[in-house]
Amino acid sequence: VCTSRFWFNYRHVANTLSVYRSVKRLGIPDSHIVLMLADDMACNPRNPKPATVFSHKNMELNVYGDDVEVDYRSYEVTVENFLRVLTGRIPPSTPRSKRLLSDDRSNILIYMTGHGGNGFLKFQDSEEITNVELADAFEQMWQKRRYNELLFIIDTCQGASMYERFYSPNIMALASSQVGEDSLSHQPDLGIGVHLMDRYTFYVLEFLEEIHPASQTNMNDLFQVCPKSLCVSTPGHRTDLFQRDPQNVLITDFFGSVRKVEITTETISLDSDLAGFESKLPKDELATEPQKYAEQLPVAQIIHQKPKQKDWHPPGGFILGLWALIIMVFFKTYGIKHMKHVF
Amino acid sequence: MAAPLVLVVLVAVTVRAVLYRSSLAAFISERVEVASPLNAWKRVVEGLALLDLGVSPYSGAIFHETPLIIYLFHFLIEYAELVFMITDVLTAVALYLAIQDFNKVVFKKQKLLIELDKYAPDVAELIRTPMEMHYIPLKVALFYLLNPYTVMSCVAKSTCAINNTVIAFFILATIKGSAFLSAVFLALATYQSLYPLTLFAPALLYLLQRQFIPIKLKSKSFWLYTMQYAALYLCSLVVIICLSFFLLNSWDFIPSVYGFILSVPDLTPNIGLFWYFFAEMFEHFSLFFVCVFQINVFFYTIPLAIKLKEHPVFFMFIQIAIISIFKSYPTVGDIALYMAFLPVWSHLYRFLRNIFILSCVLIVCSLLFPVLWHLWIYAGSANSNFYYAITLTFNIGQILLISDYFYAFLRREYYLTHGLHLTRQDGTEAMLVLK
Numbered sequence: 001v002c003t004s005r006f007w008f009n010y011r012h013v014a015n016t017l018s019v020y021r022s023v024k025r026l027g028i029p030d031s032h033i034v035l036m037l038a039d040d041m042a043c044n045p046r047n048p049k050p051a052t053v054f055s056h057k058n059m060e061l062n063v064y065g066d067d068v069e070v071d072y073r074s075y076e077v078t079v080e081n082f083l084r085v086l087t088g089r090i091p092p093s094t095p096r097s098k099r100l101l102s103d104d105r106s107n108i109l110i111y112m113t114g115h116g117g118n119g120f121l122k123f124q125d126s127e128e129i130t131n132v133e134l135a136d137a138f139e140q141m142w143q144k145r146r147y148n149e150l151l152f153i154i155d156t157c158q159g160a161s162m163y164e165r166f167y168s169p170n171i172m173a174l175a176s177s178q179v180g181e182d183s184l185s186h187q188p189d190l191g192i193g194v195h196l197m198d199r200y201t202f203y204v205l206e207f208l209e210e211i212h213p214a215s216q217t218n219m220n221d222l223f224q225v226c227p228k229s230l231c232v233s234t235p236g237h238r239t240d241l242f243q244r245d246p247q248n249v250l251i252t253d254f255f256g257s258v259r260k261v262e263i264t265t266e267t268i269s270l271d272s273d274l275a276g277f278e279s280k281l282p283k284d285e286l287a288t289e290p291q292k293y294a295e296q297l298p299v300a301q302i303i304h305q306k307p308k309q310k311d312w313h314p315p316g317g318f319i320l321g322l323w324a325l326i327i328m329v330f331f332k333t334y335g336i337k338h339m340k341h342v343f
Numbered sequence: 344m345a346a347p348l349v350l351v352v353l354v355a356v357t358v359r360a361v362l363y364r365s366s367l368a369a370f371i372s373e374r375v376e377v378a379s380p381l382n383a384w385k386r387v388v389e390g391l392a393l394l395d396l397g398v399s400p401y402s403g404a405i406f407h408e409t410p411l412i413i414y415l416f417h418f419l420i421e422y423a424e425l426v427f428m429i430t431d432v433l434t435a436v437a438l439y440l441a442i443q444d445f446n447k448v449v450f451k452k453q454k455l456l457i458e459l460d461k462y463a464p465d466v467a468e469l470i471r472t473p474m475e476m477h478y479i480p481l482k483v484a485l486f487y488l489l490n491p492y493t494v495m496s497c498v499a500k501s502t503c504a505i506n507n508t509v510i511a512f513f514i515l516a517t518i519k520g521s522a523f524l525s526a527v528f529l530a531l532a533t534y535q536s537l538y539p540l541t542l543f544a545p546a547l548l549y550l551l552q553r554q555f556i557p558i559k560l561k562s563k564s565f566w567l568y569t570m571q572y573a574a575l576y577l578c579s580l581v582v583i584i585c586l587s588f589f590l591l592n593s594w595d596f597i598p599s600v601y602g603f604i605l606s607v608p609d610l611t612p613n614i615g616l617f618w619y620f621f622a623e624m625f626e627h628f629s630l631f632f633v634c635v636f637q638i639n640v641f642f643y644t645i646p647l648a649i650k651l652k653e654h655p656v657f658f659m660f661i662q663i664a665i666i667s668i669f670k671s672y673p674t675v676g677d678i679a680l681y682m683a684f685l686p687v688w689s690h691l692y693r694f695l696r697n698i699f700i701l702s703c704v705l706i707v708c709s710l711l712f713p714v715l716w717h718l719w720i721y722a723g724s725a726n727s728n729f730y731y732a733i734t735l736t737f738n739i740g741q742i743l744l745i746s747d748y749f750y751a752f753l754r755r756e757y758y759l760t761h762g763l764h765l766t767r768q769d770g771t772e773a774m775l776v777l778k
Contacts, residue, residue, distance in 0.1 A: 311395055312394040312395055312397070312417075313417075314413075314414050314417060314590055315589060315590065315592075317589050318414070318586065318589045318590045319414075321586050321589060322411075322414070322586060325582065325586070329523075329524070329527055332523055333521060333523065333524055
């Protein structure tokens, strides 16, 4: 996650993209990576080399290219989206590439970079995430069984404050500087005009360059990366919540996707297993006839037809009485003698 | 005179038929000024449909028509348009014949009073001649048939037209002098909407006048005739109500019709004054004010009877106007009925003072009713106060019309007996004032 935007924060994007590259190189596919960037460097009008993001001076390594899949870009990088990705509380319409589809056997690596302070990390120059929120998000992940082990790396000023509040098991954390210290950038490129990387990440990447999928390097070596003499700030780490000894934790457990593959030379027949499986079905379930649609829905019972109501007619007594009255009035007015003319 | 009347009738029927076929018919039926909860056609259809489903139409507060209307429309519902056109024609013909007879009576009375030297010497210009009165019945029929209010009421198929027909027949029977028929039609009119009860007094006065019975409280013949007429009226009313019982074998129609008219539970806006008042009122006071408002309709009968006992037909006109202003659910059909009588008093033209302002108020308010309704209900930029203001103005215009005619009529009567040039004691010109 890169939490900064604007041209002068070029190095944070370069940090994130370099770690992304290393992780991909070590075998983790894009479907297993959630990349959150402001993504305003490569096509920035101030970029003298458009469509590139360099991580090393003299433009040696372009970490931006055709195969960079940014999942959350620009204004989508918000605290809310980050926490939703972590905890899994995303709207049903979110595509798979934007989800963290982890379960309780997954090892998760979280790398965050940007501007931070004592207990908070600034997102996109408009909001902050606190260390308490982050700790609570990790606890939610633990309770929802969303990780097996979690490695948290943060490269910001006073980064150690961000892992102070964690309380969930199986979390290991690394930070580029202690509380009260600033993380410093590594080297400016005078051609591009900005600093290209931060020191801590630069040395971590140098370290990662020597890792290959079969290497047995463990976490203790990662803790030694970037001593004070090189980094100016004091990197810190926290392993008290982690159940395994860092000595026994391989770098590739988090940074790479190492599969345990056993190659056999003989063929294995699977037919006998299927036959045994089929006989376990109960007999009566197999012997039914396919049901026809009309029989499944008894229409006559569903639509209860009410008997057609007879139309209402005024009662005979009423009609008789009314017309008797009318005739009486008529003859009272015009006299009985006219009756013979009527009939 | 038959040919011009037939022509007028044909024109009116054509206008109505054209409007029935056009798309305006549906729009007009929905207008609250034309269709009230008492006489909307939609409710008649609903009641008859309920009857076909085996449910009493008076269950629920939809149907407020009398059982005789159910009987009438049960067989004629497919020909509803024809029925309403025929009722309008019948009303116009009845009014035509009634006013024809009335003119003869007026002329006879005038002749009698001239011969008896009851008139002052200089009132020659106020005496009416048969020549000028020749076209009045036609004008009355014309005013009724081609009045936009009547046309709208007919196109909306509001049963107010049937009420108007019954009242017109009642007026015809009264003027012809048949107490029996007059009582029967008055009972029918009262049975349908409660308020024609107040027309009992002018009808009684007219019949007494016709029988040359003097209206003295001590006179035995006066009380005898009154009792006879009242007995005829009440008996017909009771017979009709009992007959209605046998239609549905229940007395449900009494609270649905008369209870509804008197207690005014439905506060849909109309052109009357009840709805706004009762919409704003606390429950605590509503009974009191319902009583006050209803008494207001019946209250003017006695004073008007005392003042206008010599002129019962004018009294009838004023009474019909008061009913259509102060009844609980007035519609424009009620207004159309009393406006049809205005040509009868056209000789009062020189004494009417507010013709211009009245016509402006009535026309403008009639045009503003749909506008403010639209603004209130559809656009949402007005509220009920706007519509109420127009209702108020419209009713004030109507009241002004009645009081203007009243004043003009009484003034003419005064001039007839006292001479046109009135002088005060000191010789200056005097002015009659209605106190």
